[in-house]
Amino acid sequence: MxxxxxxxxxxxxxxxxxxxxxxxxxxxxxxASALDQLGLDYIEGGWPGANPTDDAFFQAAPTCTRAVxxxxxxxxxxxxxxxxxxxxxxxxxxxxxxxxxxGKSSAYQVRTALGTEPEENIxxxxxxxxxxxxxxxxxxxxxxxxxxxxxxxxxYALQCIEAAYQAGARWxxxxxxxxxxLPHEITRxxxxxxxxxxxxxxxxxxxxxxxxxxxxxxAAVQAGVRQVQGTINGLGERCGNANLVALIPTxxxxxxxxxxxGQAGLAQLxxxxxxxxxxxxxxxxRHAAYVGExxxxxxxxxxxxAIEKDPATYExxxxxxxxxxxxxxxxxxxxxxxxxxxxxDAGIQVAADDQRVAALVEQVKQKExxxxxxxxxxxxxxxxxxxxxxxxxxxxxxxxxxxxxxxxWNAVGKLTTISEATIRVEVGGQSVLTVAxxxxxxxxxxxxxxxxxxxxxxxxxxxxxxxxxxxxxxxxAGTEAVTRVIIDSxxxxxxxxxxxxxxxxxxxxxxxxxxxxxxxxxxxSDEVRG
Numbered sequence: 001m002x003x004x005x006x007x008x009x010x011x012x013x014x015x016x017x018x019x020x021x022x023x024x025x026x027x028x029x030x031x032a033s034a035l036d037q038l039g040l041d042y043i044e045g046g047w048p049g050a051n052p053t054d055d056a057f058f059q060a061a062p063t064c065t066r067a068v069x070x071x072x073x074x075x076x077x078x079x080x081x082x083x084x085x086x087x088x089x090x091x092x093x094x095x096x097x098x099x100x101x102x103g104k105s106s107a108y109q110v111r112t113a114l115g116t117e118p119e120e121n122i123x124x125x126x127x128x129x130x131x132x133x134x135x136x137x138x139x140x141x142x143x144x145x146x147x148x149x150x151x152x153x154x155x156y157a158l159q160c161i162e163a164a165y166q167a168g169a170r171w172x173x174x175x176x177x178x179x180x181x182l183p184h185e186i187t188r189x190x191x192x193x194x195x196x197x198x199x200x201x202x203x204x205x206x207x208x209x210x211x212x213x214x215x216x217x218x219a220a221v222q223a224g225v226r227q228v229q230g231t232i233n234g235l236g237e238r239c240g241n242a243n244l245v246a247l248i249p250t251x252x253x254x255x256x257x258x259x260x261x262g263q264a265g266l267a268q269l270x271x272x273x274x275x276x277x278x279x280x281x282x283x284x285x286r287h288a289a290y291v292g293e294x295x296x297x298x299x300x301x302x303x304x305x306a307i308e309k310d311p312a313t314y315e316x317x318x319x320x321x322x323x324x325x326x327x328x329x330x331x332x333x334x335x336x337x338x339x340x341x342x343x344x345d346a347g348i349q350v351a352a353d354d355q356r357v358a359a360l361v362e363q364v365k366q367k368e369x370x371x372x373x374x375x376x377x378x379x380x381x382x383x384x385x386x387x388x389x390x391x392x393x394x395x396x397x398x399x400x401x402x403x404x405x406x407x408x409w410n411a412v413g414k415l416t417t418i419s420e421a422t423i424r425v426e427v428g429g430q431s432v433l434t435v436a437x438x439x440x441x442x443x444x445x446x447x448x449x450x451x452x453x454x455x456x457x458x459x460x461x462x463x464x465x466x467x468x469x470x471x472x473x474x475x476x477a478g479t480e481a482v483t484r485v486i487i488d489s490x491x492x493x494x495x496x497x498x499x500x501x502x503x504x505x506x507x508x509x510x511x512x513x514x515x516x517x518x519x520x521x522x523x524x525s526d527e528v529r530g
Contacts, residue, residue: 002258005251006171006227008042008140008203009035009244011276012057013072015235016046020282026467027279028057030488034272035232036064039265040244042140043067044100049090058094066260068138071096075103075128078116082131092135099132100173101125102142105160106149118156122163129167140171142205147174147181150189162196171203171227176216179209179239183219190223203227206242208234213242218250221257232276233285245273246289249322263321270323271375278376278486281471290322297327335361342374343389346382350389360388370503371473371484377501379489379521380514386524395523396427396453398516403441403508419444428456442468442511449519462493463522465515470507483507487514491522498525 012028015021023031028045035043045061046054048071061069073091076082091099103125104110110121125141132139141164149157161172174193176186186204193202204220204227206213217228228251234243249266251257261269270291277284286293296319311318311326319326325341336352339361343350350357363384364374374381386392401423410416421444424433434451438444450460467488474481485502498521502513 002256004226005221005257005259006041006203007244007248007259007261008044008070008171008173008227008229009040009067009231010044010072010205010229010241011035011231011235011244013044013046013054014237014241015231015276017237018235018240019237021235021280023053023280025053025056025060028053029060029062030279030467031232031276032064032069033062034275036062036067037265038268038272039259039261040067041260042070042098044070044072045094045096047072047091048094049073049087058096061095068098069096070098070100070140072100072102075101075124076131078114078120078124082127085128088128088131092132092137096137098138098140100140100142101128101132102144102175103128103160103164104145104149105143105157105175106145107153107156109145109149122159125160126163126167129164129169133168139169140173140203141169142173142175144175145177146193147176147185147189148178150192151185154192158193158196161193165197165201170201172197172201173203173205173227173229174220174225175205176207176213179207179213181206181216182210182212183215186216186219187223190220190225194224199224200226203229204242205229207236208239208241208243211239213240214246214250217242217247218255221251222255233273233288235276245269245291249290249317253317253321266321267323274375278373279469281469290317291324293327295319296324335365339364339385342378342381343385346378346385348382348385348389354389356389360385363388367503371482372501372503373484373486374501376486377499377514377517379498380500380517383500383517383521383524386528395457395520396425398449399424399426399431401445401448401512403445405441421445421448423448423452425449425452427453441508442515445508445512446515449515453519457519457523459526460519460522462491463519464490464492465518466490466497468511470510473503480505483510485510485514487511487518489518489522491525496525 016023032043045057048054048058071091071094076085076088082088104121107118110118129139143161146157164172202225204217204225206216228247230242230244230247232244234240248261252259273291274284296315325338340352403421405417405419407417419438419441422435432452434448436444436447436451438447453460465487469486471484472481473484482505486499488499490497500514500517502510504510
């Protein structure tokens with residue numbers, strides 16, 4: 001039986017320290033749910049008491065079915081008891097089964113950063129863990145600055161992790177906090193740590209300041225640790241953290257380790273990677289290992305002819321293993337293969353030589369050239385495909401709409417902005433005109449459109465908009481930039497969620513396109529799936 005490696009995700013905390021990243025509560029809930037479905041063992045949700053977003057997240061945290069949701073915090077402060085430290089108390093009161101407590105393991109850091117003595121720091125570590133266990137928590141100890149501390153004072157660094165282990169911590173995580181350690185050093189120091197703490201209780205937490213975070217994590221696993229910490233897409237402060245998107249398939253497919261992800265989860269890896277980028281309005285790294293758009297892309301010529309005979313010639317794994325697809329550049333077959341894969345994902349069965357596929361390929365190519373991103377909006381793709389492949393008529397036709405914003409001082413002297421939308425829709429053989437006000441132009445359009453459709457499609461009342469994201473696609477164009485809007489919707493009755501996309505130089509028009517698809521997808525789903 002293969003050795004089991006435990007996977008611990010810190011995207012929602014370490015990832016939030018990335019320059020330009022600002023998670024909303026909705027972002028954190030959506031990402032946590034996706035990570036749980038992926039099959040990770042631990043999901044670190046944030047630091048309770050550190051900021052309002054993390055506090056709100058733990059109050060609204062999703063119920064994990066596979067992962068253990070974990071709260072992060074620090075050991076008690078010098079001169080306080082563990083039972084009377086408000087910072088530690090906030091972490092222990094977050095309602096999670098597990099807590100991860102960070103503490104110093106470098107004598108230099110203890111004196112300069114904490115302003116206390118090394119012996120007191122060891123007591124801080126031990127008593128904090130004892131208090132956490134007494135409150136029913138599974139405890140992880142992040143040994144901050146462990147590798148630097150070991151290089152300067154090996155015995156003290158080892159005393160810190162030994163104290164944590166003897167106090168009852170389930171996992172002792174060795175942290176390469178400044179990211180400056182190299183793989184051969186990781187191996188040597190981990191072997192020394194295993195003389196004090198069994199590898200079955202050791203983890204590794206690497207930063208990427210020398211571009212070694214993934215290599216260092218693998219070196220630590222091969223030396224004997226059995227937990228790996230990292231983030232999706234390598235998010236993190238400075239140069240980032242160990243990239244779980246590269247680590248997971250490498251551990252499983254290259255080194256034969258077992259993880260909680262499994263083969264089905266592995267096939268969702270590309271989707272999860274792109275979901276996180278899309279939530280953050282970041283362009284996915286096209287050249288990312290395993291999941292990048294170019295990871296299995298081949299330019300026409302010698303490579304392509306070799307790929308056709310034997311894919312393994314230039315592909316180290318089948319791309320579908322991690323949810324990616326082969327892409328033959330400068331070739332109509334590339335678009336056809338991608339579209340056929342997307343059709344299969346949507347449950348649409350069609351012969352590869354069906355003449356309708358060629359027209360759909362060209363339509364998709366044109367839309368993706370304009371800025372549409374169907375990887376992040378599968379509902380829009382399915383809607384487009386079914387209308388094309390199944391010769392469907394649109395559920396309704398929007399003849400025109402108009403949106404006006406009025407910014408004024410109200411009767412009590414408060415500055416307010418009211419949006420009003422007028423829309424004319426052809427539905428059920430009739431032309432219907434409605435007007436509605438809303439909290440912003442998109443809300444007003446949504447309200448007016450639903451009013452117009454309510455008589456024919458009362459089931460649209462079950463749809464609620466749960467998230468709305470805008471991304472600028474042509475940053476140098478200023479206020480004339482092309483914008484892409486992603487809308488996430490949920491069915492109140494079934495709980496189903498879906499994402500739709502709209503693109504335009506006009507943000508209201510882009511928003512309406514995504515909103516139109518969101519409502520049409522509900523109608524399509526009810527019709528197709530019953």
